Amino acid sequence: xxxxxxxxxxxxxxxxxxxxxxxxxxxxxxxxxxxxxxxxxxxxxxxxxxxxxxxxxxxxxxxxxxxxxxxxxxxxxxxxxxxxxxxxxxxxxxxxxxxxxxxxxxxxxxxxxxxxxxxxxxxxxxxxxxxxxxxxxxxxxxxxxxxxxxxxxxxxxxxxxxxxxxxxxxxxxxxxxxxxxxxxxxxxxxxxxxxxxxxxxxxxxxxxxxxxxxxxxxxxxxxxxxxxxxxxxxxxxxxxxxxxxxxxxxxxxxxxxxxxxxxxxxxxxxxxxxxxxxxxxxxxxxxxxxxxxxxxxxxxxxxxxxxxxxxxxxx
Numbered sequence: 001x002x003x004x005x006x007x008x009x010x011x012x013x014x015x016x017x018x019x020x021x022x023x024x025x026x027x028x029x030x031x032x033x034x035x036x037x038x039x040x041x042x043x044x045x046x047x048x049x050x051x052x053x054x055x056x057x058x059x060x061x062x063x064x065x066x067x068x069x070x071x072x073x074x075x076x077x078x079x080x081x082x083x084x085x086x087x088x089x090x091x092x093x094x095x096x097x098x099x100x101x102x103x104x105x106x107x108x109x110x111x112x113x114x115x116x117x118x119x120x121x122x123x124x125x126x127x128x129x130x131x132x133x134x135x136x137x138x139x140x141x142x143x144x145x146x147x148x149x150x151x152x153x154x155x156x157x158x159x160x161x162x163x164x165x166x167x168x169x170x171x172x173x174x175x176x177x178x179x180x181x182x183x184x185x186x187x188x189x190x191x192x193x194x195x196x197x198x199x200x201x202x203x204x205x206x207x208x209x210x211x212x213x214x215x216x217x218x219x220x221x222x223x224x225x226x227x228x229x230x231x232x233x234x235x236x237x238x239x240x241x242x243x244x245x246x247x248x249x250x251x252x253x254x255x256x257x258x259x260x261x262x263x264x265x266x267x268x269x270x271x272x273x274x275x276x277x278x279x280x281x282x283x284x285x286x287x288x289x290x291x292x293x294x295x296x297x298x299x300x301x302x303x304x305x306x307x308x309x310x311x312x313x314x315x
Contacts, residue, residue: 071202076138092142096149104154114227118158119220124151126213133206
């Protein structure tokens with residue numbers, strides 16, 4: 001219910017307060033406060049309170065309206081929300097990455113392949129990010145961030161595999177490192193992009209980052225080759241030889257004659273994926289490598305993202 005301003009409040013002050021708060025919820029709170037002071041029959045106290053309210057609002061709104069609608073906090077009135085609600089969008093993308101890591105890995109090995117998995121993952125992430133710009137509330141925003149995280153999960157792995165397969169052992173380490181360096185450069189470029197976008201809404205920043213990702217999906221679909229190793233494992237030798245002939249300075253006939261002289265041990269995609277997980281635990285050396293990678297990845301992730309998201313609290 002809308003509050004009625006006290007009759008003792010001068011019309012000039014009433015108009016000034018209404019212009020400053022511009023219909024926000026704080027207007028009703030101020031109205032109730034001034035009504036209470038008016039009922040106390042203390043004209044001096046009421047007048048002082050009115051002047052104080054105006055001074056506070058004038059200094060506050062000079063800062064407030066400069067960022068009004070430019071962050072999700074100010075856009076949806078989350079100034080007094082719990083830390084759980086405020087941190088939910090950032091947490092959602094990592095929860096989505098965890099879900100995507102478990103759900104998209106096996107389809108990529110069994111029938112999708114590396115290229116298709118990369119394309120689908122990029123498409124999911126970019127479309128979800130684009131829709132995030134049109135979020136109506138914090139819950140819709142967090143849900144779309146969750147979907148974006150699901151798509152994000154496999155992008156780095158697929159990019160790493162597809163790049164390192166295109167080079168020999170000599171350059172494999174450098175190319176693999178370049179994959180992760182590109183991710184870091186992208187993260188470091190966001191503050192500069194946000195600074196250039198400081199006069200606009202947070203929604204515009206999402207558009208700036210999601211629309212180029214859609215073009216990246218198109219480039220991936222038309223110009224990225226499938227993993228020749230994955231094609232060999234699926235028994236699609238001709239396609240694998242064609243890709244090798246395009247990426248290496250070797251004739252397809254030479255590759256065909258060489259491969260026909262050796263025996264290839266393939267695991268066809270019809271193998272039960274859970275059987276592959278069982279084999280992982282049977283091979284102690286493979287399990288040790290996986291566990292070591294998980295521990296290192298967890299430590300690096302905590303340090304990297306902890307510094308990234310906690311930098312505002314370091315001062």
